[in-house]
Amino acid sequence: MKKKIINTSLLVILVSLFSFRYNFDNGFKTSQLANKRVRTAYDKKWVALQSELTLKKIDKDNFELYFRIFKLEKEFEVWVKNKTDFKYTLLKTIPICASSGELGPKRKQGDYQVPEGFYEIATFNPNSNYHLAMKINYPNQSDQLKKTATDAGGDIMIHGNCVTIGCIPLENEPIEEVYVLATEAKNRKLTTQIAIYPCRFNEKNNQMLTKNYTEEKNKFWETLKKPFVYFNKTNTLPKITIAKTGDYVFNEQ
Secondary structure, three states: OHHHHHHHHHHHHHHHHHHHHHOOOOOHHHHHHOOHHHHHHHHHHHHHHHHHHHHOOOOOOOEEEEEEEEOOOOEEEEEEEEOOOOOOEEEEEEEOOOOOOOOOOOOOOOOOOOOOEEEEEEEEEOOOOOOOEEEEOOOOHHHHHHOOOOOOOOOOEEEOOOOOOOOEEOOHHHHHHHHHHHHHHHHOOOOOEEEEEOOOOOHHHHHHHHHHOOHHHHHHHHHHHHHHHHHHHHOOOOEEEEOOOOOEEEEOO
16 A cells, blocks of 8 residues: 555656646647657747747746748747737747749649748647658638639648658758747647748839739739738738639728
Protein backbone atom coordinates (compact mmCIF):
# COMPACT_ATOMS: atom_id res chain seq x y z
CA MET A 1 0.00 0.00 0.00
CA LYS A 2 2.81 2.40 0.92
CA LYS A 3 4.58 1.76 -2.39
CA LYS A 4 1.36 2.44 -4.31
CA ILE A 5 0.84 5.75 -2.50
CA ILE A 6 4.43 6.83 -3.31
CA ASN A 7 4.00 5.94 -6.98
CA THR A 8 0.72 7.84 -7.15
CA SER A 9 2.32 10.86 -5.51
CA LEU A 10 5.19 10.74 -8.00
CA LEU A 11 2.71 10.67 -10.87
CA VAL A 12 0.94 13.74 -9.49
CA ILE A 13 4.25 15.59 -9.25
CA LEU A 14 5.21 14.68 -12.82
CA VAL A 15 1.85 15.78 -14.20
CA SER A 16 2.12 19.06 -12.27
CA LEU A 17 5.57 19.73 -13.70
CA PHE A 18 4.38 18.93 -17.22
CA SER A 19 1.36 21.19 -16.73
CA PHE A 20 3.54 24.09 -15.58
CA ARG A 21 5.97 23.69 -18.45
CA TYR A 22 3.45 23.47 -21.26
CA ASN A 23 0.27 25.10 -19.89
CA PHE A 24 -1.37 21.65 -19.87
CA ASP A 25 -5.13 21.82 -20.45
CA ASN A 26 -6.26 18.52 -22.00
CA GLY A 27 -6.98 20.34 -25.27
CA PHE A 28 -5.53 20.82 -28.72
CA LYS A 29 -2.10 21.71 -27.40
CA THR A 30 -1.93 18.55 -25.36
CA SER A 31 -2.73 16.41 -28.40
CA GLN A 32 0.01 18.19 -30.34
CA LEU A 33 2.54 17.69 -27.54
CA ALA A 34 2.03 13.95 -27.83
CA ASN A 35 4.23 14.26 -30.92
CA LYS A 36 7.99 14.35 -30.37
CA ARG A 37 8.60 16.99 -33.05
CA VAL A 38 6.17 19.37 -31.39
CA ARG A 39 7.62 18.76 -27.93
CA THR A 40 11.08 19.43 -29.33
CA ALA A 41 9.86 22.64 -30.98
CA TYR A 42 8.37 23.80 -27.68
CA ASP A 43 11.55 22.92 -25.79
CA LYS A 44 13.65 24.88 -28.28
CA LYS A 45 11.41 27.85 -29.03
CA TRP A 46 8.66 28.56 -26.52
CA VAL A 47 10.73 30.24 -23.77
CA ALA A 48 12.29 32.70 -26.23
CA LEU A 49 8.97 33.31 -27.95
CA GLN A 50 7.33 34.16 -24.62
CA SER A 51 10.07 36.73 -24.01
CA GLU A 52 9.52 38.23 -27.46
CA LEU A 53 5.78 38.46 -26.81
CA THR A 54 6.36 40.12 -23.45
CA LEU A 55 8.65 42.72 -25.04
CA LYS A 56 5.80 43.57 -27.42
CA LYS A 57 3.41 43.81 -24.41
CA ILE A 58 1.49 40.77 -25.61
CA ASP A 59 -0.08 38.37 -23.10
CA LYS A 60 1.56 35.02 -23.85
CA ASP A 61 -1.53 33.21 -22.57
CA ASN A 62 -4.14 35.14 -24.56
CA PHE A 63 -2.98 36.41 -27.93
CA GLU A 64 -4.30 36.33 -31.49
CA LEU A 65 -2.18 35.63 -34.53
CA TYR A 66 -2.17 36.92 -38.12
CA PHE A 67 0.13 36.04 -41.01
CA ARG A 68 0.91 38.15 -44.08
CA ILE A 69 2.79 36.57 -46.98
CA PHE A 70 4.45 38.46 -49.83
CA LYS A 71 5.45 36.30 -52.79
CA LEU A 72 7.72 38.73 -54.67
CA GLU A 73 9.63 39.79 -51.56
CA LYS A 74 9.60 36.24 -50.17
CA GLU A 75 8.61 37.49 -46.74
CA PHE A 76 6.40 35.90 -44.09
CA GLU A 77 5.16 38.35 -41.47
CA VAL A 78 3.97 37.22 -38.04
CA TRP A 79 1.59 39.67 -36.34
CA VAL A 80 0.18 39.35 -32.83
CA LYS A 81 -2.26 41.18 -30.58
CA ASN A 82 -3.85 40.75 -27.20
CA LYS A 83 -7.33 39.34 -27.53
CA THR A 84 -8.81 42.48 -25.96
CA ASP A 85 -6.91 44.84 -28.30
CA PHE A 86 -7.88 46.01 -31.76
CA LYS A 87 -4.45 46.58 -33.30
CA TYR A 88 -1.87 43.99 -34.24
CA THR A 89 1.87 44.33 -33.62
CA LEU A 90 4.55 42.93 -35.90
CA LEU A 91 6.41 40.21 -34.02
CA LYS A 92 8.84 39.13 -36.73
CA THR A 93 9.46 38.79 -40.46
CA ILE A 94 10.71 35.42 -41.72
CA PRO A 95 12.29 34.73 -45.13
CA ILE A 96 10.36 32.39 -47.43
CA CYS A 97 13.18 30.16 -48.59
CA ALA A 98 11.83 28.73 -51.87
CA SER A 99 9.11 29.49 -54.40
CA SER A 100 7.27 28.08 -57.39
CA GLY A 101 5.01 29.44 -60.08
CA GLU A 102 4.72 33.15 -60.81
CA LEU A 103 2.84 36.15 -59.45
CA GLY A 104 -0.87 35.56 -59.66
CA PRO A 105 -3.51 33.41 -57.94
CA LYS A 106 -3.81 29.65 -58.06
CA ARG A 107 -6.61 28.58 -60.39
CA LYS A 108 -6.26 24.83 -60.93
CA GLN A 109 -4.60 21.63 -59.83
CA GLY A 110 -1.03 21.24 -61.05
CA ASP A 111 -0.28 24.87 -61.96
CA TYR A 112 2.42 25.09 -59.23
CA GLN A 113 0.98 28.42 -58.13
CA VAL A 114 0.98 29.69 -54.56
CA PRO A 115 -2.55 30.99 -53.88
CA GLU A 116 -3.30 34.67 -53.39
CA GLY A 117 -6.13 35.95 -51.24
CA PHE A 118 -7.44 35.60 -47.72
CA TYR A 119 -7.28 32.32 -45.84
CA GLU A 120 -6.91 30.71 -42.44
CA ILE A 121 -5.09 27.79 -40.87
CA ALA A 122 -7.27 24.72 -41.36
CA THR A 123 -5.29 21.76 -39.96
CA PHE A 124 -1.96 20.96 -38.30
CA ASN A 125 0.33 18.10 -39.31
CA PRO A 126 3.18 17.35 -36.88
CA ASN A 127 4.06 14.20 -38.86
CA SER A 128 4.61 15.96 -42.16
CA ASN A 129 7.33 14.86 -44.58
CA TYR A 130 8.29 18.54 -44.47
CA HIS A 131 9.12 18.69 -40.75
CA LEU A 132 6.04 20.53 -39.44
CA ALA A 133 3.13 21.69 -41.59
CA MET A 134 -0.08 23.69 -41.36
CA LYS A 135 -2.65 23.46 -44.12
CA ILE A 136 -4.48 26.58 -45.26
CA ASN A 137 -8.12 26.46 -46.33
CA TYR A 138 -7.42 26.65 -50.06
CA PRO A 139 -9.57 26.45 -52.12
CA ASN A 140 -11.89 28.90 -50.40
CA GLN A 141 -15.18 30.12 -51.87
CA SER A 142 -13.43 32.67 -54.08
CA ASP A 143 -11.04 30.06 -55.46
CA GLN A 144 -13.86 27.65 -56.21
CA LEU A 145 -15.78 30.31 -58.13
CA LYS A 146 -12.72 31.46 -60.09
CA LYS A 147 -11.05 28.13 -60.83
CA THR A 148 -10.22 27.42 -64.48
CA ALA A 149 -10.46 23.63 -64.28
CA THR A 150 -12.70 21.08 -62.62
CA ASP A 151 -10.15 20.61 -59.85
CA ALA A 152 -8.92 23.77 -58.15
CA GLY A 153 -6.17 21.83 -56.39
CA GLY A 154 -5.48 21.71 -52.67
CA ASP A 155 -3.10 20.67 -49.90
CA ILE A 156 -1.45 24.08 -49.73
CA MET A 157 0.78 24.12 -46.66
CA ILE A 158 3.02 26.35 -44.63
CA HIS A 159 5.84 23.92 -43.89
CA GLY A 160 9.53 23.31 -43.32
CA ASN A 161 12.33 21.64 -45.31
CA CYS A 162 12.58 24.57 -47.76
CA VAL A 163 11.07 22.89 -50.84
CA THR A 164 7.83 23.71 -52.61
CA ILE A 165 5.51 23.04 -55.55
CA GLY A 166 2.91 25.64 -54.59
CA CYS A 167 3.25 25.80 -50.80
CA ILE A 168 4.85 28.35 -48.46
CA PRO A 169 8.17 26.86 -47.29
CA LEU A 170 10.28 28.08 -44.38
CA GLU A 171 13.51 26.81 -42.92
CA ASN A 172 12.99 24.28 -40.12
CA GLU A 173 13.98 26.61 -37.28
CA PRO A 174 11.42 29.33 -38.10
CA ILE A 175 8.65 26.84 -38.97
CA GLU A 176 9.03 25.53 -35.41
CA GLU A 177 8.43 29.05 -34.09
CA VAL A 178 5.42 29.58 -36.35
CA TYR A 179 3.99 26.17 -35.49
CA VAL A 180 4.31 26.77 -31.74
CA LEU A 181 2.63 30.20 -31.99
CA ALA A 182 -0.19 28.81 -34.13
CA THR A 183 -0.66 25.91 -31.70
CA GLU A 184 -1.00 28.39 -28.83
CA ALA A 185 -3.64 30.34 -30.74
CA LYS A 186 -5.53 27.22 -31.82
CA ASN A 187 -5.44 25.92 -28.25
CA ARG A 188 -7.64 28.86 -27.26
CA LYS A 189 -9.98 28.14 -30.16
CA LEU A 190 -8.73 31.20 -32.07
CA THR A 191 -8.50 31.13 -35.86
CA THR A 192 -5.25 32.31 -37.42
CA GLN A 193 -6.04 34.48 -40.44
CA ILE A 194 -3.66 34.67 -43.41
CA ALA A 195 -3.32 37.19 -46.23
CA ILE A 196 -1.26 36.09 -49.25
CA TYR A 197 -0.26 38.92 -51.60
CA PRO A 198 1.70 38.90 -54.87
CA CYS A 199 3.86 41.71 -53.48
CA ARG A 200 3.72 44.82 -51.34
CA PHE A 201 1.44 47.19 -53.21
CA ASN A 202 3.73 50.22 -53.29
CA GLU A 203 4.05 52.61 -56.24
CA LYS A 204 7.00 50.79 -57.81
CA ASN A 205 5.35 47.37 -57.59
CA ASN A 206 1.99 48.66 -58.81
CA GLN A 207 3.66 50.00 -61.94
CA MET A 208 5.49 46.72 -62.43
CA LEU A 209 2.27 44.71 -62.13
CA THR A 210 0.43 46.94 -64.61
CA LYS A 211 3.28 46.78 -67.12
CA ASN A 212 4.16 43.09 -66.98
CA TYR A 213 0.95 41.20 -66.20
CA THR A 214 -2.44 40.67 -67.80
CA GLU A 215 -5.48 42.85 -67.34
CA GLU A 216 -7.25 39.89 -65.71
CA LYS A 217 -4.56 39.53 -63.04
CA ASN A 218 -4.44 43.25 -62.39
CA LYS A 219 -8.21 43.34 -61.99
CA PHE A 220 -7.92 40.59 -59.38
CA TRP A 221 -5.09 42.39 -57.59
CA GLU A 222 -7.23 45.51 -57.29
CA THR A 223 -9.47 43.52 -54.92
CA LEU A 224 -6.44 42.81 -52.72
CA LYS A 225 -4.98 46.32 -52.61
CA LYS A 226 -7.58 48.01 -50.40
CA PRO A 227 -7.35 45.38 -47.62
CA PHE A 228 -3.54 45.64 -47.81
CA VAL A 229 -3.59 49.43 -47.52
CA TYR A 230 -6.20 49.34 -44.75
CA PHE A 231 -4.12 47.02 -42.59
CA ASN A 232 -0.98 49.09 -43.20
CA LYS A 233 -2.80 52.19 -41.97
CA THR A 234 -4.70 50.72 -39.03
CA ASN A 235 -3.02 47.45 -38.02
CA THR A 236 -6.52 45.98 -37.77
CA LEU A 237 -7.92 43.15 -39.87
CA PRO A 238 -9.95 44.19 -42.90
CA LYS A 239 -13.51 42.93 -43.16
CA ILE A 240 -13.78 40.95 -46.37
CA THR A 241 -16.66 39.16 -48.05
CA ILE A 242 -16.79 37.23 -51.33
CA ALA A 243 -19.08 38.32 -54.17
CA LYS A 244 -21.02 35.94 -56.40
CA THR A 245 -18.30 36.44 -59.00
CA GLY A 246 -15.68 35.20 -56.54
CA ASP A 247 -14.16 38.66 -56.13
CA TYR A 248 -13.04 39.78 -52.70
CA VAL A 249 -15.06 42.72 -51.41
CA PHE A 250 -13.52 44.99 -48.77
CA ASN A 251 -15.95 46.53 -46.28
CA GLU A 252 -14.42 49.46 -44.40
CA GLN A 253 -16.60 49.92 -41.31
